[in-house]
Every structure is written in structure tokens, then in C-alpha cells.
Amino acid sequence: MSSLSVYLQKYSVDTSMGAVATLQQLSDDKGNPVRGTRTEVTIPANNHGNANSVDVAPGRWLVEATLPSGEIITTEVAVEKDEDLSVPLHSVEHSPHEWLGMQYLVGNIEGEQTLQRLSSRKSTPESAERDMLARNSPPVVRFPNQDSALRGAAAWQNVFKSGDDRPAPQWPLMEDSGRVTWLYHAQGIEPRRHLARVEWMGEDFAVSLPLPWMTVRFHNFATAEIMVGLEPRENKIRIGVVVSDPDFAPMAGLMTAATLPKAAIAFDQARDLLFGKGEHPLAATAGAYVLLAAGRQEGGWHGWVDNLAKRFPEIPDGAILRAALRLRFPKTQDSSAEAKASLLEAFDRGIPYYSAGISWLLDGLSQFVGDPAVDEKLRLVHKVALRLDVSQAFTVIRTTERGK
């Protein structure tokens, strides 16, 4: 048997899930065309050749990998009988900094070449002024101990209030003021909701941090990275959150719209995350989102979603997922009523950890509009949803009017 050892060559990250890839056989070892033989795998990203080795028939193979950022890499290789062929894949671009490696991998920031190209464009006087202002006055990031802004039914209103708890601003861990980008690290091991407040350029944001977080492989506490910067195309504020768990972070990248179609390839990984919910409930939650979004019903994971909702009442997303499961795959006449009850319970649990949760909660409640038990909650969720950054996996809410 032959094999292809596929990995993504990356200097700035080391993860077991660097990309999802399709291996398609083009011809056999005698050169006869072969059609329809495909294998879908996830591949690691690293700089030391650690690869996913996939047994294949000898012949020519096409490898097409999709990164969480949406970038697609293709290559064609020929593997001999009994050969283990190394297939390193290379991105067209690379991260602007090593410290932004994970943010780049999940698509929160453009590659170095794109940033250079964008910065060489002529800017309008307005955007130049905004750019200058941004460089000279870095963001203010605080980590208040304000559980009520995210937890419980009152959170849907409290999230817009800055509250009395205004701890000293955090220093950025890294910065590139030339690129108008700052990176902060948040730690949190207490079993409560963890919040970041970002104030910058006249706008305020509430950021739900995915903490406390136990890493999937090593079971130690991870930090959350918060990148704050200006989006270079339209000079809007951009906040990117990733968890410093290299074996999970790319899954969060797959949860954004641009890469969700490829999420189905990570079906097994998502299911493993869901099944490992006892130790990693937030990772399990992400796995459940991917499984539901992929629309595949096999694999016996439906019951695990119910368990997730029951066992972790502090996670609003669990109840949302339970409702979404019943709305998308109704099994009985009661599924609709069960979904509604679960949506109302989710509201009472507070602001979801994941932005998809707010979107799905809104869509779910919208299906019961006119019900007195629903309407006021729907109005409050809608207000938050209109301020939601839907491009992010984790919940980021603008709490003030947009700055000019």
C-alpha cells in the first residue's frame, strides 16, 4: 500500500487541524484514468513535517486543501507502489507576524502580501485621518468582572451597559501600530462568564471570551487572544478572538460563513469534540454547531446535543443547539413546541458564547412570533443581533452607535 503524508507548511502555528483536504485519484500506476475515488481528511499545520499519512492506491493524485481562512491550495502528485510520499502544502501568503499566526490561519487578518497591496492604495483624506487617529490612540481593553453582562436573562439588556466595574486597561501583549493592529491576551480559570470591553475610536464593544478553556490535547488552561485593529479595506474596527488551543482554534475558523461548506469534512473532528464534552464543553459546543451546519444526520450525535444542553446549563448555546436540532430535523409533532421551550430557556441563560448562537436564537424565536411568551425576548435578541459581528465565531457585540 502507498500513502500520502500531507501537511500544511506553516512557521507560525502548530496545529493538528490546519486545513481540510480532498484527495482525488486521477490515474492508476499504469496511467489509466480513474474517476470518483476521493478521500476527505483534515491535515496538520506545522514547520516540522508532522503529517497526516493517508493510505492510497499508487498513481496520480490531486490534493485540494481549504484553510479555515478560505484559502484553497491545490497540488498534483504521483505516488509509487509502497511509497510514502511527503506532500507539504504552501500558502500563497503568510501571516504578517508570527504572533498573528493563529489569527491569520482562521481568517481574522489578511496575509502579508494583501496588506502590503492594500496599504499601497491611495487613501481618501477621511480614511487617512481615521488611520492616523487610530495609530495615535490605541484601543482601550478592559476585563471587567461583570458576569451580569453575559449571564442570565438580564444580560440581553446589561450587555449594552458598561457598568461600574472599570478595571485598569490592559497592556497589549504585542502590537504593530503601523498596521493598526494590537493583540491582547486574556486569562480566566474561574467558572464564570468572562468579558472584555473594547473602547476605541468612539465605539464600544462587548466581547464574550471563551474562558475558562481546557486545551483539547493537553488538558491545561488556555488563554484567549483578542486582536483589535482597523479592517484595511473600509477602515472599520475589527475584533478577532481566538482561543490559544492549536487543536481547536481552526474549528472556530470553520464556523464562519465563508468556510462552513467545508465544515462537513471536519465531521469526525466535530463529533469527537462533541463526544468529549465532559472536559471541553465549549469545544463540544463548537462541534455541535459544525455538525448541525453540515446537515449530516448520521453518526448518532443528536442525543449528545441534548446531553450538552442538559449538563451545562451555564452555556446558552447548548439550549439553542437543542432547539435548532428539533427545528431542522423534527422527529415528532412535539418537536416544534420543544424547540420553542428550549429557545426560551436559552434566552434565560444569557448571551451565547458563539455568534452563530445569537443568529440561530433570533431565527428560532422569529418562527414563533406572535406568541406572548416569545415577542419581548425576540425583540431583545434582535437588538443584540443587529449589533453582532457575524464574521466572528465568538460573540462580539458593538454596544454604541457606529463611529464616523
Add this chain to the structure above:
Amino acid sequence: MEPFLVHDVAVAGPATHALVIGVGAYPHLNGGTAKRTADHDGMEQLTSPPISAREFAAWLISEFHHPDKPLASVALLLSEAAPTPFVDPTDGAKSFAVAEATSKNVEDAIKAFFKRGDQDVGNQLIFYFCGHGIGQGTDTALLLADYGQDELNALRGAIDFRILRLGMNRCKAANQIYFVDACRSSTDTLIEAAGNAGLVVIGAGPRPHGLEPRRAPVFYATHNGFKAYALPGQATIFTEALLKGLRDLGADDDMGDWRVTTGKLQTAVEHVAERAAADIEKRQVPTADDVSNFYLTFIKDIPDALVYVVSNPPDAIDTASLSFQLAGGALINAPVAGRKPQLWALQLPSGDYEFTAVFGAKPPQKVRNHVHPTFRQVTIAVPP
């Protein structure tokens, strides 16, 4: 023929129905023919949407092919500065007056679209909109010709797209696809102030019990909060990319024949639109939502794929000569028009090729590659 239809064929069993809307003339926006709304937010008249919508409708009628869900109907509504009839691309003798894309007409057309889809759970629905859009958070308003006519409620002339898609969940048709070719930026606070993103034509509700789960991907021309682009007098970048995807670049042959899947179509649209926008020094990244995979259309001929030939080192291709040969075919010199800095771009029918590059006086370098949609990158190393 029912109102708004420009194509109507009786089909027994599952069928495909399409609703196509293109709004370019906005009387109440800048440059319009009526009183300008206070909620114009700098928005102006557009020339591309009616062109784009016409091209999409023409593709449906002349090229769409699905053996299990043949095309049964296409409804077309336009708003254009100088309205002209729609001519059937397969029969020039058939000409249709096109209804204006006002909120009243669009509301009626959507209801009829719902009813047609509701006739069979096996039906496939295709919704296409091109025009101005406003995006805020989870919501998107699709602006119609009478946007701003109501001074106290500008969004009365818009469709609340999120609710529309939720409402269509009640329609039996299990396969539905939505193409939204619109900006998703502009007015930041209008939707929030109004409490809605436009007209609710079909109220949201759970899918009736017992129906097959719905698959309803949405393709947006751009990320929420960003602009979508077009050159005046031409179809939009998104629609051009969409049509390339539907004709060629979104095809796959994993089932033996060539079919466009929704997943592959997204890859194609994103790839083509992003490159086309970059050519006019813009950045436009189409995105999608809820992309469950299904076969949207079938392709009878072998589809084209994009090929990018690069060299190692990268600059060497700039002065190289390049030829290619399809297995069993003639040797062809690569068209010079495809030469770009550090890249030679080609569009070739799918198949096995041998590419030959000559770098100065060095011996020719040959590389074999299987060309397949959406694109392939072929790297040729310069000999020592």
C-alpha cells in the same frame, strides 16, 4: 401565462422555479426621477442590476439543466431607467413586457413563487436579487424600486431578507437557493431605528411536520458590512462570477457526469469575484450562509477550468514562452493575453495536459497536470 413570468413550462413532478429581481432605477435615491428620500445615505442609481438580472434569467432559460427537476418557471421583475422587453434567448420571437420591481409587484411575485414551490417537496427554488442592499448584524434589507417613497418609512420599499428566507421554510420545496447580489453596507442605523429590515411577505414559521428537511444556502455578493462592485453598464462582478460558476467553474464529476454543486459553486464564485475585484483595485469577498450541498444544475459539455502557471523562481515566467497540449491534442501556444506579473492565466477545457515552458536558452521544461474546475496552479521549475 401568470403575471411576472417570462418562462412557463408545464412539468409533471418535481421542477425548478426561479424568481429573478434586478433593481437599478431608484426614483427616490440620488439622481432619481422623484423626490429624494432623507434615507438615501448616498445611494445612487445603478446600471448593472437590470443587466445582471437579465443575464441570469437568460442563463436559466437557455442553459439550466436538471434531469430530475427541469426548469418550469422564471419570474422576472426589473427597475431600469429605460424599460425594454425581455426577449427569450432561445426564441427571439418571444418577447415579454417586464413588470417593475416595486414592493407591491415583488410581494405578489414572491407569494406566487411560494405557491409554485409548495406544489411538490421535490421542487427546487432559485431566488436571485440584484440591487442596493443594507446590512446590519444579522439583517439584510433588499431595496426595491419604491424604496424611500414613503417618507415616514423608507423600508416599506424593501424586503426583509432574513424573514423572507425563514418564511420560505414553510414552503414544501426542499431545495432552495438564494443569490443576493447587493451591497450590505450603507445606512448603519436605519434597520435598527425601524425595528425591521423591510416588508415581511411571508411570516416566519416552523417547517410543517413530516416534510423533508429544507436545504437553503444563501450566496451573498460580499461580507456583511461591505460593498459589492460592478463596472457601469456591465453585469456585476458577483453575477459574472456566478454565471462562470454555473456554466463551468462550479462543476464536479464525482458522480461520473458534470454537475454544479452548491459547495463547489461557492468556491468558484468566491475565487472569480475576488480576482475580478482585485483587477479594479477593489476587494470583494463573496460569502455564503447555510451551504448544505446539493446538485443545482448539470452541464452537458466538458467544463472549462482556470489554470495559473507559475514558475520557480517566480519572476522567470515573466519572460518565458509557454505552450500546452491536451492529451491526444495539438500543441498550442498560450495566449499572450493571459500573461500577468509572475503568472500566466489560462482558461482550458477540463482534462489531462502537458505544459511546456521555455526559459531563455535552457531546455524546455514539461509538467503534466490534470485540469479540473475550479482552478489549478501549475508550477514549473527553471532548470539549473
